Amino acid sequence: MFSKKIAVLFSGSGSNLEAILSKIHGKIFNGVKLEVAVTICNKSGVYGIERAKKYGLETIIIENKNFATREEFDTALVNKIKKHGVDLVVLAGFMRILTPVFTSQIRAINLHPSLLPLFKGAHAIKESFESDMKVGGVSVHWVSEELDGGKIIAQRAFEREKDMSLEAWEAKIHAIEHEILPETIVEILTNN
Ligand code: GRF
Numbered sequence: 001m002f003s004k005k006i007a008v009l010f011s012g013s014g015s016n017l018e019a020i021l022s023k024i025h026g027k028i029f030n031g032v033k034l035e036v037a038v039t040i041c042n043k044s045g046v047y048g049i050e051r052a053k054k055y056g057l058e059t060i061i062i063e064n065k066n067f068a069t070r071e072e073f074d075t076a077l078v079n080k081i082k083k084h085g086v087d088l089v090v091l092a093g094f095m096r097i098l099t100p101v102f103t104s105q106i107r108a109i110n111l112h113p114s115l116l117p118l119f120k121g122a123h124a125i126k127e128s129f130e131s132d133m134k135v136g137g138v139s140v141h142w143v144s145e146e147l148d149g150g151k152i153i154a155q156r157a158f159e160r161e162k163d164m165s166l167e168a169w170e171a172k173i174h175a176i177e178h179e180i181l182p183e184t185i186v187e188i189l190t191n192n
Contacts (some may be wrong), residue, residue: 001031003035006036008040009077010093012043016181020181024186030191034185037086041060043063044061057105074099088188089107090106092181097147114138115155125170125173136169136174137157139152140180156180
């Protein structure tokens, strides 16, 4: 059986990590078995670590606070990823700005909670909600040197409901994320 390995990087709750684990980990698509081979987190004590454990995965913790520079942290990350020889790296709520040390060596995709190129950065959900846009959405893109700026792979939009609250807006975004990220991984790894 042909199989492909994935590394998932996360920083917090890990709901997108869990979506990947429940929907595609260990499953066969187009004759290709997909496997999350390694999970890496830049913070200790976050809930995503427990979610990975449920699937028998011991998360590797590389805390950015222990490194003097972004480049040194990225070097440690890259070395760890290379050891596992994965086919694709997935940033699923990995809240770090990456340097060329990472972006020039690692083939990675990122999940972003807006319709890029609008609302780049860490506050996309709130900023898109507070805009007067009638639609919100989610993007998956290749990771490049520019923050949230690489080539877009997949996007999905939703319509703003009348009097929609921030909580409802956010819930809609997360529901879409949990669909679009696993689907995009399958598409990339099983459609030659
Ligand atoms: C997601 O909204 C993702 O788009 C953003 O951070 C959030 C991570 O959520 N970059 P989770 O940790 O996967 O639950």
